[in-house]
Amino acid sequence: GNSVTQMEGPVTLSEEAFLTINCTYTATGYPSLFWYVQYPGEGLQLLLKATKADDKGSNKGFEATYRKETTSFHLEKGSVQVSDSAVYFCALGGGNQFYFGTGTSLTVIP
Amino acid sequence: GAGVSQTPSNKVTEKGKYVELRCDPISGHTALYWYRQSLGQGPEFLIYFQGTGAADDSGLPNDRFFAVRPEGSVSTLKIQRTERGDSAVYLCASSSEPGLATGEQYFGPGTRLTVT
Numbered sequence: 011g012n013s014v015t016q017m018e019g020p021v022t023l024s025e026e027a028f029l030t031i032n033c034t035y036t037a038t039g040y041p042s043l044f045w046y047v048q049y050p051g052e053g054l055q056l057l058l059k060a061t062k063a064d065d066k067g068s069n070k071g072f073e074a075t076y077r078k079e080t081t082s083f084h085l086e087k088g089s090v091q092v093s094d095s096a097v098y099f100c101a102l103g104g105g106n107q108f109y110f111g112t113g114t115s116l117t118v119i120p
Numbered sequence: 121g122a123g124v125s126q127t128p129s130n131k132v133t134e135k136g137k138y139v140e141l142r143c144d145p146i147s148g149h150t151a152l153y154w155y156r157q158s159l160g161q162g163p164e165f166l167i168y169f170q171g172t173g174a175a176d177d178s179g180l181p182n183d184r185f186f187a188v189r190p191e192g193s194v195s196t197l198k199i200q201r202t203e204r205g206d207s208a209v210y211l212c213a214s215s216s217e218p219g220l221a222t223g224e225q226y227f228g229p230g231t232r233l234t235v236t
Binding site: 046055103108113 | 123175223224228
């Protein structure tokens with residue numbers, strides 16, 4: 011079946027540090043992959059997505075590359091800001107369903 | 121340009137009672153999803169509507185849970201004989217892209233259900 015395994019948090023970084031949040035998946039067929047973000051007090055919103063192998067999704071300085079060979083979709087950002095503090099969810103779209111990871115809480119300190 | 125709205129934002133009910141949770145999707149979005157999110161977990165798929173029909177209800181945990189979308193817009197999630205284990209945040213999302221799960225979903229703020 012389909013599932014997503016996400017790096018556990020919480021993660022605390024200093025401003026301008028490099029961020030990686032690991033995500034691996036198990037899927038049948040050819041799923042689409044997503045990162046969603048939930049800022050404090052707000053609803054889930056799409057951060058970026060990739061719909062096929064080797065695609066790179068990017069937004070707001072964040073990037074993730076769909077790696078079929080390693081079944082991964084790791085989220086990266088070169089220099090985090092305090093405003094990036096949020097919970098990040100990796101997700102997989104397969105069939106009619108979306109499968110979410112457990113979320114990784116990121117706190118960026120000045 | 122309203123987003124997805126959900127009512128109520130909070131619901132406290134006693135064990136054994138019946139509850140209804142409402143979702144108003146973005147106008148024109150044909151796809152609608154319900155999820156349940158327990159503390160410290162990611163959203164768990166419950167049901168997917170395409171138009172008025174439930175295209176996939178395989179995530180509903182048991183027959184106490186039921187959802188409708190009679191006119192292809194507003195949806196109601198209904199839980200009978202609530203149990204303490206049903207306590208969670210119930211999320212609704214809509215999408216303009218039907219069919220395979222490739223499109224962006226727009227999430228509502230959720231309804232926090234507490235069963236005492």
